[in-house]
Every structure is written in C-alpha cells, then in structure tokens.
Amino acid sequence: MSTSRDRTARATSAAGGIQGVRARARQEITVAIKDEARRQLAVDGAAKLSLRAVARELGMVSSALYRYFPSRDELLTALIVDAYDSMGEAAERADADLPNGASPVTRWVAVCCAVRQWGLTHPHEYALIYGSPVPGYTAPTTTIRSAARVGLLLIAIVREACESGRVTLPPLADEARPEAERIAADLAPELPPEVAAALVAAWAQLYGLLGFELFGQFNRVVEERAVFFEQAVTRLAQGVGLTE
Amino acid sequence: MSTSRDRTARATSAAGGIQGVRARARQEITVAIKDEARRQLAVDGAAKLSLRAVARELGMVSSALYRYFPSRDELLTALIVDAYDSMGEAAERADADLPNGASPVTRWVAVCCAVRQWGLTHPHEYALIYGSPVPGYTAPTTTIRSAARVGLLLIAIVREACESGRVTLPPLADEARPEAERIAADLAPELPPEVAAALVAAWAQLYGLLGFELFGQFNRVVEERAVFFEQAVTRLAQGVGLTE
DNA sequence: CCACGACAAGAGCGGTGCTCTCATTTTTGT
DNA sequence: ACAAAAATGAGAGCACCGCTCTTGTCGTGG
Numbered sequence: 217m218s219t220s221r222d223r224t225a226r227a228t229s230a231a232g233g234i235q236g237v238r239a240r241a242r243q244e245i246t247v248a249i250k251d252e253a254r255r256q257l258a259v260d261g262a263a264k265l266s267l268r269a270v271a272r273e274l275g276m277v278s279s280a281l282y283r284y285f286p287s288r289d290e291l292l293t294a295l296i297v298d299a300y301d302s303m304g305e306a307a308e309r310a311d312a313d314l315p316n317g318a319s320p321v322t323r324w325v326a327v328c329c330a331v332r333q334w335g336l337t338h339p340h341e342y343a344l345i346y347g348s349p350v351p352g353y354t355a356p357t358t359t360i361r362s363a364a365r366v367g368l369l370l371i372a373i374v375r376e377a378c379e380s381g382r383v384t385l386p387p388l389a390d391e392a393r394p395e396a397e398r399i400a401a402d403l404a405p406e407l408p409p410e411v412a413a414a415l416v417a418a419w420a421q422l423y424g425l426l427g428f429e430l431f432g433q434f435n436r437v438v439e440e441r442a443v444f445f446e447q448a449v450t451r452l453a454q455g456v457g458l459t460e
Numbered sequence: 461m462s463t464s465r466d467r468t469a470r471a472t473s474a475a476g477g478i479q480g481v482r483a484r485a486r487q488e489i490t491v492a493i494k495d496e497a498r499r500q501l502a503v504d505g506a507a508k509l510s511l512r513a514v515a516r517e518l519g520m521v522s523s524a525l526y527r528y529f530p531s532r533d534e535l536l537t538a539l540i541v542d543a544y545d546s547m548g549e550a551a552e553r554a555d556a557d558l559p560n561g562a563s564p565v566t567r568w569v570a571v572c573c574a575v576r577q578w579g580l581t582h583p584h585e586y587a588l589i590y591g592s593p594v595p596g597y598t599a600p601t602t603t604i605r606s607a608a609r610v611g612l613l614l615i616a617i618v619r620e621a622c623e624s625g626r627v628t629l630p631p632l633a634d635e636a637r638p639e640a641e642r643i644a645a646d647l648a649p650e651l652p653p654e655v656a657a658a659l660v661a662a663w664a665q666l667y668g669l670l671g672f673e674l675f676g677q678f679n680r681v682v683e684e685r686a687v688f689f690e691q692a693v694t695r696l697a698q699g700v701g702l703t704e
Numbered sequence: 705c706c707a708c709g710a711c712a713a714g715a716g717c718g719g720t721g722c723t724c725t726c727a728t729t730t731t732t733g734t
Numbered sequence: 735a736c737a738a739a740a741a742t743g744a745g746a747g748c749a750c751c752g753c754t755c756t757t758g759t760c761g762t763g764g
Contacts, residue, residue, distance in 0.1 A: 238710070238761060262592075263507065268751065279754080280712050288752065348506075348591025349675050392691040395684040403681065416682060417669065417692040423677075424668015425661065431593050433667075437647065437660060440639040447636040448661040451699065482730055482741070512720065523723080524743050532721065710761080720751065731740070 246284050248274060250298065253291055257340050262292065262347075292344070296355075297362050299341040304365025306334040311369060319460045320377035321453045327369055328422055328449035335426050342430055346423050367419055371404050374415055377458055378407060385410045385457035414456040421452060490528050492518060494542065497535055501584050506536065506591075536588070540599075541606050543585040548609025550578040555613060563704045564621030565697045571613055572666055572693035579670050586674055590667050611663055615648050618659055621702055622651060629654045629701035658700045665696060 252270045267288050271278040285291040310330030311323055318326075335342040345363070349355070355363060377383050388396055388410045400412035407415070425448050428434050429441050438444050496514050511532050515522040529535040554574030555567055562570075579586040589607070593599070599607060621627050632640055632654045644656035651659070669692050672678050673685050682688050 236762070242710090266751065267753090277713050278752085279714075282753075283711060343592035346671075346675075346677075348587035355676070355679075389691065392687055395682070395688055398683060399681065399688075413688070413691070414695075416678075417688070417695070420672040420677070421665035421668045421692075424665045424671065427590070427668065427671065428664035431590075432599065433590075433664070434660075435599075437643065438639070439642060443636055444639055444643075444657070444661070447633065447657070448665075451658075451661070455695065455699065480731070486741090510720065511722090521744055522721085523745075526722075527742060706762105706764090708761105708763085710759105712759080713757085715754105715756085717754080718752095721749095723746105723748080725744100725746085727742105727744085729740105729742075731738105733738080734736090 242284070245274075249281065249284055249291070250294060253295060254298070254341070257295060257344070258338070261340050262344050265292070267291065293356065293359065295341070296345055297359050299338065299345050300359065300362035300365065302338070302341070303331065303334045303345075304362060304369070306330050307366045307369055311373070320373055320382055320458045321450065321460055323373045324370070324453040324456075324458055325446060325449055327366070327373065328452070329446060331366060331422070332426055332429070332445055335430050339430050342426070346427060347431075370415065370419060371407075374411060374456055374458065375404060375406055378411065382459050383408075383411055383457040384459060385414060388413070411457050418452045418456050422449060425449070486528070489518075493525065493528055493535070494538055497539060498542075498585070501539060501588070502582070505584050506588050509536070511535065537600065537603065539585070540589050540593075541603050543582065543589050544603065544606035544609065546582070546585070547575060547578045547589075548606060548613070550574050551610045551613055555617070564617055564626055564702045565694065565704055567617045568614070568697040568700075568702055569690060569693055571610070571617065572696070573690060575610060575666070576670055576673070576689055579674050583674050586670075590671060591675075614659065614663060615651075618655060618700055618702065619648060619650055622655065626703050627652075627655055627701040628703060629658060632657070655701050662696045662700050666693060669693070 249270060252273050253265060256265050256269060256273075265288070267281055267285075268278040270291075271281045285294065307327045307330045310326050314323055314326055374383065385408070392413070393409065396409035396413035399416055400407050400409040403416070404412055425445060429438070429445065434441060493514060496517050497509060500509050500513060500517075509532070511525055511529075512522045514535075515525045529538065551571045551574045554570050558567055558570055618627065629652070636657070637653065640653035640657035643660055644651050644653040647660070648656055669689060673682070673689065678685060
C-alpha cells in the first residue's frame with residue numbers, strides 16, 4: 217500500500233515534474249515529430265513530406281502520429297510557424313549584433329543579408345513560407361505574429377531613422393496618396409505615407425530578389441550573388457528614403 | 461481487294477493528312493491531356509494534380525497516359541513551358557498594343573501590368589512557374605526560351621530607351637562593378653553595366669511584388685493593389701534609369 | 705482504487721504514381 | 735501485298751500515401 221502511494225507520488229512529482237509524465241512526453245514527442253519532419257523537408261521538399269515516413273523514422277506507427285497533428289497540413293502549418301520564427305530570429309539577431317550606433321542603411325542591409333543567409337541555409341523552409349502557399353489561402357491567425365517579425369524589424373529601423381531625420385522621399389503622385397495613407401495608418405502611423413508605401417514595396421521586392429536566387433532564376437544570369445544582393449538591397453534602402 | 465487498297469490509301473492521304481492518322485491523333489490527345497491538366501491545375505493547384513484524375517476525365521485508363529508523358533513531372537514541365545509562353549505572349553501583346561511612340565516608362569509599366577494581370581487570371585499557373593520549383597532544380601533547356609520572353613522584352617524596352625538617350629543611372633560602387641559588367645556582357649552588351657545590373661534586380665523585384673499580392677502576403681496590408689502595383693513598378697522603371 | 709481519458713498499434717479504405725503484360729492497330733520495309 | 739515492327743490501349747498489380755476505426759494498454763484525476 218505504501219508502495220503504490222509512492223509510485224503515484226513519483227508520477228506527479230519527481231519523475232513527471234509539475235506536468236506529469238504524460239504531458240511531458242507529449243511535448244517531447246511533438247518536437248521530435250517536428251524535428252524529423254523538418255529533416256525530411258530539408259532533404260526532399262514539402263511535396264514529399266510524408267507522415268508515414270516520419271512515423272516510421274520515429275519508430276511509431278503512422279496512426280499514432282495523428283494524436284499529435286490532426287493532419288499533414290497541420291504539421292506543415294506548424295513547420296511554417298517555426299520557419300517564420302527561425303527566420304525572424306536570425307534577422308533580429310543580425311540587427312542586435314551590430315555596434316550600437318550603426319546607421320539605418322547599415323542595419324537595413326544587415327537584416328536583408330541575414331534573411332538571405334537564412335534562406336540559403338534553409339531553402340526548402342524558405343520555399344514553404346514564401347513559395348506557393350496555395351493561392352486563395354489565408355494564413356491562420358497563429359502564424360501572422362511569427363510571419364510579421366522581419367517586417368516589423370524593417371519598420372522599426374525605418375521609424376528610428378525617420379525620427380532622427382534621416383529619411384527623405386519625394387512626394388507621391390496624387391492617385392497613389394490615398395492608399396499610401398491607408399497603409400501608413402494601418403502599419404506605422406509614425407511614418408510619412410510615402411515612406412510606409414515604399415517600405416511595403418521594398419519588403420516585397422526583397423523577397424523577389426531572394427526568391428529568384430533560391431529558386432534558380434538567376435542561374436546563368438547572376439554569378440556573384442552576394443555582392444549583387446547587397447548592392448540591390450542597398451538601393452532598396454535608398455528607395456525607402458534611407459539616406460545613411 | 462479494291463476496298464483494302466482504298467482503306468490503305470485513306471489512311472495515308474485523305475483522313476490522315478501528310479502525317480498519318482496516328483501522329484495527328486497523338487497531337488490531339490497530347491493537347492487534350494494538357495488542357496484537362498490545366499483545368500485541374502486551375503481548380504486544385506499543382507499539388508493535387510493527378511494523372512489518374514486526368515485520365516479518368518478523358519475516358520482513358522491511367523496507364524495509357526504514360527504513352528504521352530513519361531511521368532507526372534514531365535506533364536507539369538509541359539504545363540510550365542506553356543505557362544511561360546502564355547505569360548510572355550500576354551506581355552508582348554500589351555507592348556505591341558501601345559501606340560507607336562509610347563515612352564519607355566509607359567511601355568515598362570504596361571508590360572508589368574500585363575504580367576500582373578496574367579498572374580491574377582492564372583494564379584496557380586503563376587505559382588507553378590514562380591512559386592517553389594524544387595530548390596536545386598535547374599530548368600530543362602527547352603523551358604529557358606519560353607521563360608526568358610518577359611525578360612527579353614524588358615531588356616528590349618530598356619535598350620531602345622538607351623539608344624535614344626533616355627536612360628541615366630549613377631555610376632556603380634567599385635565592388636559591384638565587375639559583376640555588373642559580367643551581367644551586361646552576358647545579357648545585353650549594348651547596355652551600360654549599371655543599367656544591366658539594375659534591370660536584373662528590377663526584374664526579380666517585379667516578381668516579388670506580384671508574388672506577395674498573389675500569395676496573400678498583402679492581405680490586410682495593401683488594399684488598392686492595382687494602384688499600389690503601378691506606383692511600385694513606375695519607381696522600378698526609375699530604378700533602372702528610365703527617365704520618361 | 706477505479707473509472708476515465710490519453711495513447712499506441714493494427715487493419716483497412718480509397719487514392720496515388722508507375723510498371724508490366726497482352727491484345728489490337730497503324731506504320732513501314734521488302 | 736504482306737509480314738515484321740512500332741505505337742497504342744486496357745488491365746492487373748506493386749508500393750506508397752493520408753486518414754479512419756477498433757482494440758487493448760496504461761497514466762491520471764476523482
């Protein structure tokens with residue numbers, strides 16, 4: 217009788233920690249699944265990611281996997297969120313690693329290059345998030361926070377540059393003003409409308425450059441891709457009005 | 461006896477034309493397969509395109525389809541080539557439809573808008589060619605001719621603008637010069653290196669803008685996408701040095 | 705201590721891409 | 735003109751896929 221009490225106690229304190237062994241195991245298995253899936257993703261690409269193969273590799277039967285992810289798409293969604301976060305973190309770290317007084321242009325270029333570097337290191341994950349997310353599909357709310365990290369960082373850089381008077385941009389054509397004002401109001405009210413609009417455009421263009429490099433469109437066209445990219449994103453910085 | 465001769469004769473002249481009935485049938489069935497595949501692509505996206513479903517819809521058995529396309533990937537490649545051509549044709553027509561003395565900037569914007577319009581009309585086909593073509597994959601030689609059409613058109617516009625002295629761009633930073641010269645030499649020897657390099661960057665950036673719109677990255681960010689796009693590609697034109 | 709709920713395992717369903725064999729039909733060489 | 739050769743279609747079958755359902759086991763909370 218005392219033994220059984222001991223066992224119960226152990227289950228909810230010593231061995232299991234605060235959550236109990238089961239909750240702990242669930243968490244561990246969940247990340248194991250994601251890790252293995254990410255591994256297969258990096259090798260074969262998203263199209264060939266197979267729940268059965270993941271399960272097989274983990275020594276479990278495929279149906280067991282559905283206790284952790286209700287479908288293959290849900291697994292992919294989880295990988296997407298992780299990828300956004302991984303990329304966002306890389307970008308933020310690149311910015312944070314800069315010496316304190318770094319100029320806005322320097323920060324902008326550093327962040328862009330960090331994004332590129334992340335993409336080069338994780339091409340399939342990049343394809344997963346910026347490739348072809350089924351046209352018509354809108355990301356679940358849980359992803360948008362992670363997805364926005366790089367964008368928010370770029371906004372912050374430009375905002376700070378703005379506040380110290382290091383952003384100048386010619387005024388907008390009349391027909392483009394209203395939408396620019398809308399964008400600025402939604403995205404960064406502190407920014408002049410023409411800067412906010414230019415920033416959104418530059419943001420998209422950055423991923424155009426990177427996508428072309430990663431997806432082979434630059435094959436036999438651009439060779440020295442690092443210098444080409446740096447040159448292009450420097451001009452992008454000028455395009456949003458960053459002057460130093 | 462005369463009947464058998466007649467039948468033979470018909471087979472190689474009247475009914476079959478110069479090529480024989482079989483070659484003709486092969487051609488027709490090939491396009492029928494591609495049409496049906498394109499139909500399914502437009503509905504469900506590339507991931508769900510299924511040879512069996514195509515065969516079923518065409519009233520043939522799935523194995524018969526392999527007489528026309530050796531694999532699902534080959535079918536997709538054929539669709540890719542057609543998509544590039546369709547898009548290239550749309551762009552070329554938009555340029556050709558302009559009044560004769562249209563300025564380079566006007567032509568540039570018109571071509572970009574035509575590309576956008578094509579993408580909006582064929583989102584899944586756009587995703588097929590500019591989405592995620594398996595990182596590491598290099599397009600078969602047959603596709604590059606079709607893939608280059610829009611690019612060549614943009615080059616032509618800039619070249620003509622250049623010849624009439626309507627292109628000016630600040631000189632390049634030293635470290636970016638060699639690669640710019642390489643690009644110019646390979647792509648358009650008539651163009652100044654800084655223009656050629658800027659053109660390649662603008663080309664990629666155009667697809668960044670379009671991809672973000674088509675793939676939902678602009679959801680809840682940009683609303684008036686047509687005016688935003690036109691504004692952005694106008695600035696892209698300025699970025700390659702087009703002045704009017 | 706026990707009933708409940710989380711879990712792993714297995715069988716199974718309908719689908720996929722692709723291969724192989726076999727009969728039929730067209731083309732082609734003599 | 736006829737037989738050999740090549741092209742085509744049909745069908746069965748293999749291995750794999752995502753996903754569901756049932757069954758038995760084992761932590762866990764009342």
